[in-house]
Amino acid sequence: MLPTPADPQGASHTPVLLAECLEGLAVYPGGRYIDGTLGGGGHTEAILQRSAPDGKVLGLDADPAAIRRVEERLRAEIAQGRLLLAHTAFERMAAVAEQHAFAPVDGILLDLGLSSFQLETPERGFAFTHDGPLDMRFDPTRGESAADLLNRRDADEIADLIYRYGEERMSRRIARAIVENRPIVTTGQLAALVERAVGGRKGQRIHPATRTFQALRIAVNDELGQLERVLAQALDLLLPGGRLAVISFHSLEDRIVKVWMREEGKDYVPDPTSIYGGQEREPRLTVLTKRPLVASDEESARNPRSRSAKLRIAEKK
Template sequence: MYHNPVLLKQSVDDLVTNPDGIYVDVTFGGGGHSKEILKRLSEKGKLFAFDQDLDALKNNIDDSRFTLINQNFRFLENSLMVYGLKQVDGVLADLGVSSHQFDEAARGFSTRSDAPLDMRMNVQQLLDAKKVINDYEEEQLADIFYYYGELREARKLAREIVHHRKLKPIETTEDLKKLFNYIPQFKQNKFFAQVFQAIRIEVNQELEALKEMLVQAYRILKPGGRLVVISYHSLEDRLVKRFLKNGMFEGEPERDIYGNYSKTFELLKNKAVIPEKEEIDENSRARSAKMRTGIKI
């Protein structure tokens, strides 16, 4: 089972402005957003979707206007060029992990199940969570926990892991959790969510892939084309917000003598759109969702 898509109507309303246009859903998953986009397109419209997870291919949509590409969205531009596409009318990204990936215990994404340390969205890649935990240097682990998990005790966690793996390899999610059984019960859910998030981001190079996709999305969008991004944690949202604001991920753009700088996008709304209470009540994944839409200038 795949999650019900978050902010479904709002995101597709923002995205589709030309029923005859060409659109891209870079995070296909269960196909919820793609199905809604296809409803808005005419017979001339086209939709291309991306997903690196082999499981998602089982949800392929039988529609002549639709093409599903089994690739990480960091290869957006080159993959579309295979189909002769250089420009599109809109790009949609619904970031994060699907409920299907969490619910498949053997994938190792969930803090609730004992499973091999895996966490790969693309099961064909070599790097997995077990390799990160058992092979990375202590300083590397500390950086991952600090920057990707936003954990203040990152250095302590890294030391604990390095100490224990010298005695015995850390092979399962439960092995990892047992190292930190001193964490108070009332803090454990949030703590382990941050630990697992940090490892998962490293395994899948999520933030680097996101940056690459955003830059490529800008290049392939037609003037007036729309980029709609739904994010679920501050690390993603910060990158999206900065990129839509000034086309950069860090630093400040060059300004003229009047303090103005060249914009890449016009924001459709000044503030991020968040789900209504009714949607949050029905879909817990919506609780942390933020949607931002940019119009290419």
């Protein structure tokens, strides 16, 4: 990435669907926001600008390197007391907001998945395009790496997770090849092994290991569990009229967000044990995006990462 004046080291991550997020979160001067996925701080920086002079952001990230980078880059906003940072998984959002006396809030953003820094740093082990240790943890200070997972689980467990989280039809064959070639240590080793197991590339659009790598990353970071656990907390943390914006990058996480928003937006819950068939209730939110927002052609051309992004927005009642 070319250095820009605001980013002398060229260390920025281009925020996806930025205008749509600011609009969707209805960011206003003096508002209070939580960014659950700080990353390179691109969205946070824009929220701080739009909420100036006294708006505030609490930024969370499981990755200590992301926190350190934003600490450097947005030093002035931290010194002004407008930006607070916390190294934590976002499933602890409610507890962390309470610790910082930072609730209720006007808006919460989740821009799921991994950042370009993580993808482009070989030592983090996310990419099959750069050889490195097979790690894949957002937080390398805790938990089991992708290599540990593959070297410890049995073939059925590995096949199930590749099938479930990667939607990979050849999961059994891949799992068998993994178990036969253990220990698996590097990203390059795994990518080559998967490619051999599924019989090469044969004119495929994507690398044959893409789905296996996605599955492992989701499993290592318990991405779907984290998302399920944060949504309810986020709704509780919002003021009435506050907004929740979630950007997802694959169908498994988008489905969780879509179904949850739809359920919380219902004014009626079916109950098969009731003679009335169910009961009325107050919906807790209004879904503002009947269909998810996606990147324009212009953004997709400029930032390939935005091509699979889907943004859903809800407003708390």
